[in-house]
Amino acid sequence: MPDAVVIAVDGPAASGKGTISKLLAQHFKLQHLDTGLLYRAVGLAMLQSGGDLDDPSACEAVAKKLDLTALDPDVLAQHHVGEAASKVAVHPPLRAALLEAQRSFANVEPGAVLDGRDIGTVVCPGAQAKLFITASLEARAKRRHAQAVQKDPSASLEAISADLAKRDARDAGRSNAPLAQANDALLLDTTNLGIDAAFEAARAFVASKLHA
Ligand SMILES: Nc1ncnc2c1ncn2[C@@H]1O[C@H](COP(=O)(O)OP(=O)(O)OP(=O)(O)O)[C@@H](O)[C@H]1O
Ligand SMILES: Nc1ccn([C@@H]2O[C@H](COP(=O)(O)O)[C@@H](O)[C@H]2O)c(=O)n1
Secondary structure, three states, X not given: OOOOEEEEEEOOOOOOXXXXXXXXXXXXXXXXXXXXXXXHHHXXXXXXHOOOOOOHHHHHHHHHOOOHHHOOHHXXXXXXXXXXXXXXXXXXXXXHHHHHHHHHHHOOOOEEEEXXXXXXXXXXXXXXXXXXXXOOHHHHHHHHHHHHHHHOOOOOHHHHHHHHHHHHHHHHHOOOOXXXXXXXXXXEEOOOOOHHHHHHHHHHHHHHHHOO
């Protein structure tokens, strides 16, 4: 393997990129960063302080003060936090403030897997292996619904599907670092793949890139 390995994994919400990234990190013995947690942490801090999610300077200030060692994935996983994350993520100064932290994480030895929306295109354009994980809206909504009903049995599949569609449109439609497949990324559609099969396809691709 090359000295410092970086694997970039992007894709829309609930496509399974986090699941695949964790498994890749375990398999190749690399560190893993779910970059969505950074945007969620800014969104949550803005909500808690009553700040304006549409204010780029206020969001940037929060991002600059973010304590990356204090991210609580359970709190940040809440649905309304994901919505807030997607709203603050449109601001260029906020994205610039989070860029350095992501790039330094990518430099850890022996290497790292980062997942998000702009890893292969903006954060780590030189990554040795890039994947773009996707799945149909219906499949993604069913997966997120299965997660949601564990906490709230009345969670609505239709509402989750509508929210995912809205979030994807916002993420793909913003002008700065939109959700996009890098030209040199493998497109992996997991609509009809279970986790094991999806991971195996990702693992084989990454192995081919690292040993090329
Ligand atoms: N190939 C798959 N088949 C079935 N279920 C899957 C598959 N991949 C992931 N899942 C399940 O779908 C849910 C969402 O997966 P995951 O959290 O990895 O998505 P994500 O793309 O990282 O989402 P987010 O953008 O919100 O961080 C999880 O419950 C996970 O176990
Ligand atoms: N590299 C990234 C990662 C995330 N975002 C934004 O954060 C939102 C939440 O991300 P999850 O992966 O935790 O769902 C997401 O909808 C994006 O708006 C981003 O812009 N860039």
